Amino acid sequence: MKTTKALRLGLAVIFLVSSLLAKVPQPEEFLGFKVGADRKLADMHQIIEYYRLLDGTKGRVKVEEVGLTTMGNPFLVAVISSPENQKNLEKYQHYQQLLADPRRITDKEAAKIIKEGKTVVMINCSIHASEIGASQMSMKLAYELATSEDRKIREILNNVILLLVPMHNPDGIQMVVDWYKKNLGTKYEGGRMPWLYNKYVGHDNNRDWYMLTQVESRLTIKVHNAWHPQIVLDMHQMGSRGPRMFVPPYVDPFESNIDHILEQEVAMMGTFIAAELTAEGKAGVIHSTIFDAWTPARAYHHYHGGIRILTEVASVKIATPIEVKFEELPEALRKSSVKMPLPWKGGKWRLKDIIDYDYTAAMAVLTNAARLRECWLQNFYRIHQKAVSRKKPPYAFLIPSEQDNIVGVFKMMKVLRLGGVEIQRAEEPFMADGCQYPAGTFIIYLAQPYGGYAKVLLERQRYPEIREYPGGPLKRPYDVVAHNIALLMGVKVRKIERPFKVDSELLTKIEKPLGRVEEVNHPFGYLWRYDSNDDMVALNRLVKKGYRVFWAAEELEIAGQQYPAGTMIVVNKEGLKDELKSLSHNLAVVFKGIKTRPPIKAYQLKPLRLGLYRSWTASMDEGWTRWVLEQYEFPYQSVFDKDIRKGNLRADFDVLILPDMSQKSIIEGISEKEIPPQYAGGIGQVGVENLKQFVQDGGALITLNGAAELTLKQFYLSIENRVEKLDRKNFYIPGSILKVLINNNHPIAYGYGREGAVMFRRSPVFSPKEGQSVIRYPLHNPLLSGWVSGEEYLHDKSALVDVPYGQGRIILIGFPAQYRGQAQATFRFLFNSIYYGVAKLGKF
Numbered sequence: 001m002k003t004t005k006a007l008r009l010g011l012a013v014i015f016l017v018s019s020l021l022a023k024v025p026q027p028e029e030f031l032g033f034k035v036g037a038d039r040k041l042a043d044m045h046q047i048i049e050y051y052r053l054l055d056g057t058k059g060r061v062k063v064e065e066v067g068l069t070t071m072g073n074p075f076l077v078a079v080i081s082s083p084e085n086q087k088n089l090e091k092y093q094h095y096q097q098l099l100a101d102p103r104r105i106t107d108k109e110a111a112k113i114i115k116e117g118k119t120v121v122m123i124n125c126s127i128h129a130s131e132i133g134a135s136q137m138s139m140k141l142a143y144e145l146a147t148s149e150d151r152k153i154r155e156i157l158n159n160v161i162l163l164l165v166p167m168h169n170p171d172g173i174q175m176v177v178d179w180y181k182k183n184l185g186t187k188y189e190g191g192r193m194p195w196l197y198n199k200y201v202g203h204d205n206n207r208d209w210y211m212l213t214q215v216e217s218r219l220t221i222k223v224h225n226a227w228h229p230q231i232v233l234d235m236h237q238m239g240s241r242g243p244r245m246f247v248p249p250y251v252d253p254f255e256s257n258i259d260h261i262l263e264q265e266v267a268m269m270g271t272f273i274a275a276e277l278t279a280e281g282k283a284g285v286i287h288s289t290i291f292d293a294w295t296p297a298r299a300y301h302h303y304h305g306g307i308r309i310l311t312e313v314a315s316v317k318i319a320t321p322i323e324v325k326f327e328e329l330p331e332a333l334r335k336s337s338v339k340m341p342l343p344w345k346g347g348k349w350r351l352k353d354i355i356d357y358d359y360t361a362a363m364a365v366l367t368n369a370a371r372l373r374e375c376w377l378q379n380f381y382r383i384h385q386k387a388v389s390r391k392k393p394p395y396a397f398l399i400p401s402e403q404d405n406i407v408g409v410f411k412m413m414k415v416l417r418l419g420g421v422e423i424q425r426a427e428e429p430f431m432a433d434g435c436q437y438p439a440g441t442f443i444i445y446l447a448q449p450y451g452g453y454a455k456v457l458l459e460r461q462r463y464p465e466i467r468e469y470p471g472g473p474l475k476r477p478y479d480v481v482a483h484n485i486a487l488l489m490g491v492k493v494r495k496i497e498r499p500f501k502v503d504s505e506l507l508t509k510i511e512k513p514l515g516r517v518e519e520v521n522h523p524f525g526y527l528w529r530y531d532s533n534d535d536m537v538a539l540n541r542l543v544k545k546g547y548r549v550f551w552a553a554e555e556l557e558i559a560g561q562q563y564p565a566g567t568m569i570v571v572n573k574e575g576l577k578d579e580l581k582s583l584s585h586n587l588a589v590v591f592k593g594i595k596t597r598p599p600i601k602a603y604q605l606k607p608l609r610l611g612l613y614r615s616w617t618a619s620m621d622e623g624w625t626r627w628v629l630e631q632y633e634f635p636y637q638s639v640f641d642k643d644i645r646k647g648n649l650r651a652d653f654d655v656l657i658l659p660d661m662s663q664k665s666i667i668e669g670i671s672e673k674e675i676p677p678q679y680a681g682g683i684g685q686v687g688v689e690n691l692k693q694f695v696q697d698g699g700a701l702i703t704l705n706g707a708a709e710l711t712l713k714q715f716y717l718s719i720e721n722r723v724e725k726l727d728r729k730n731f732y733i734p735g736s737i738l739k740v741l742i743n744n745n746h747p748i749a750y751g752y753g754r755e756g757a758v759m760f761r762r763s764p765v766f767s768p769k770e771g772q773s774v775i776r777y778p779l780h781n782p783l784l785s786g787w788v789s790g791e792e793y794l795h796d797k798s799a800l801v802d803v804p805y806g807q808g809r810i811i812l813i814g815f816p817a818q819y820r821g822q823a824q825a826t827f828r829f830l831f832n833s834i835y836y837g838v839a840k841l842g843k844f
């Protein structure tokens with residue numbers, strides 16, 4: 001017995017030793033080509049397989065599958081550190097958690113942790129899949145870290161725990177590589193792909209870092225929230241004809257809720273990378289240009305104690321080299337400057353260059369993280385100390401628990417909670433800023449580790465006035481300037497400016513209240529108020545199951561209670577009661593039995609055939625629309641150029657949606673010079689005529705935001721876009737949230753109050769001489785969050801117009817109602833438009 005046991009043990013040891021000694025192939029041995037070779041790419045499967053091979057190497061690498069991507073592929077993170085550190089990962093993770101929350105430790109304990117702890121670095125590769133260099137480079141980086149005995153590498157392994165995400169978007173990497181290989185050797189080699197490199201959101205996957213709508217964002221956050229990295233390196237590529245590489249510092253404005261320590265650390269790390277690249281003779285590295293740090297949508301880390309280092313390397317044609325002549329570079333880049341001391345001389349630029357620059361940058365970050373280990377930990381602790389001991393206004397945000405849109409309240413709290421925000425519930429009534437609040441009110445104190453994160457998302461943004469030159473236009477921000485989630489989600493919050501006291505409990509779980517069914521004997525049917533997005537889901541499910549569902553078109557009174565127009569009513573039928581009970585188990589909907597047929601007019605809401613235009617220009621807005629429709633259970637079909645060109649659309653569809661695109665890209669699409677013929681060209685003029693015919697035949701056409709242009713110009717509507725010809729000096733709203741006034745007696749606005757908030761981004765402003773204006777901008781002060789110049793052009797103009805046309809109608813939604821899956825408060829303008837499009841008014 002003993003011998004067998006000893007034998008087994010011996011075998012186990014031999015196996016362990018041999019697996020530790022087993023030679024892991026270099027990436028080139030595994031792939032059969034050198035990483036970065038011209039026209040060669042590792043695809044998602046190869047990268048995953050290679051990481052699986054690396055798992056366990058020399059006790060330095062631990063590869064984890066964090067979860068599955070949107071399309072069901074493995075999402076990997078490689079945890080890389082010295083074998084000694086690997087044995088103590090739990091301890092170091094715990095250290096990070098303690099430093100991230102100084103309320104849990106004394107300064108003395110912190111000092112010990114800072115002395116013993118490790119800098120945690122996360123490297124996020126190729127979130128934008130066509131910016132593919134980093135994903136390829138990561139194999140080389142992982143191999144070196146796993147196998148090299150170089151002193152510098154050992155120093156990194158001893159002092160740093162690296163969380164290496166080789167592909168933030170594995171689905172996209174596969175699509176990009178497949179497309180590239182398919183077109184290799186043709187005139188389309190290295191050209192654009194006719195669909196998004198993420199099932200839904202394409203490039204916007206990097207605008208999702210606070211709403212966290214996408215699977216990959218949530219998987220990354222899972223790793224982030226467990227490890228609290230001090231440094232996140234986010235590796236991208238940019239255009240080909242500018243600098244060779246961008247590193248921070250960023251340009252102004254730096255969003256003011258980000259700790260100043262981080263601001264300086266960003267600059268320090270950025271210029272350290274630049275110095276290392278320059279020391280290797282790598283030219284054309286620039287800092288302090290183009291990219292700002294205004295929005296949390298791209299920088300979760302800045303609000304969680306860590307720096308976000310964005311790098312952008314000049315692209316090639318995926319893996320095909322390009323040639324850039326020195327004379328082709330912008331003049332400012334042809335000479336030395338303080339931002340870019342070593343200009344690039346022009347010439348060939350290849351995938352290998354991208355990988356070399358990326359590799360040096362990654363090594364620079366790791367070296368800095370290792371050498372300044374104690375500084376990183378010390379400052380990380382200080383940042384959180386400052387956060388938890390905040391003693392200045394505002395002190396808190398309150399979320400009243402009695403709101404019509406209670407679904408929005410809980411969704412918002414869930415999103416905040418994902419970002420680590422602590423939410424309390426008042427256990428007693430209390431006073432704050434001179435107002436009385438009931439027990440049950442939700443409280444977000446800003447003195448907490450991620451108080452700044454809560455604040456940036458709950459306060460109203462005032463984008464600072466930075467002009468290109470005195471008296472000149474506003475300096476163009478890198479992206480939108482408003483990110484107030486309370487406004488985006490339609491939730492009322494109160495900012496509290498003075499300290500207050502109340503007994504409260506920390507919410508450990510955030511779950512929305514469930515619905516219920518209030519019975520009556522022999523009901524005619526059931527009604528439910530239309531207050532939130534859940535109510536629409538209930539409607540969709542009932543319509544799908546064949547129940548007769550109506551929208552009350554007038555106010556009605558039942559048992560002494562008033563119900564506004566837009567209240568939903570389902571007529572009783574065998575099985576309905578059980579159906580409603582089951583709906584109320586996961587939707588916050590209260591179904592109320594009614595005894596008799598309401599004596600009012602109503603719209604019957606029927607299953608409809610919905611089409612969403614999907615262009616080969618790979619519109620992100622189309623992707624977001626698709627995502628939103630699926631989330632809220634609207635059946636739809638994608639409609640392609642050929643379908644619209646073919647015509648007879650009314651035979652197949654009741655309602656068509658055009659996502660936010662210019663008329664040029666809808667009509668013309670992409671030229672055959674750029675894309676294979678089967679994807680070239682848009683709907684063409686024949687398609688425009690077919691769309692007209694579709695509406696004339698009784699169909700409903702919904703245009704989102706900029707797509708209104710097509711109908712205004714091609715359908716000759718008597719509606720002008722008031723701001724079309726204005727330049728940036730006169731009118732500029734770079735992604736702001738604006739107040740609107742709503743005609744909530746119109747079905748498109750059912751379920752809303754008289755006032756609301758919409759995202760305005762490259763939006764039209766309608767001056768209608770026909771149709772009915774459903775939403776308009778107020779006569780003064782439209783700005784709620786962000787920036788507005790030239791607000792007078794908005795005054796009393798329309799944001800949503802319903803235009804009868806032939807037997808059908810055109811609904812111009814002049815703002816991105818489904819904006820990046822974030823503007824949840826305005827989703828229902830789109831949902832209502834879909835149902836209203838072909839609904840007929842009648843009696844029950």
Ligand SMILES: [Zn+2]
Nearest residue numbers: 128131236237
């Ligand atoms: Zn990018």
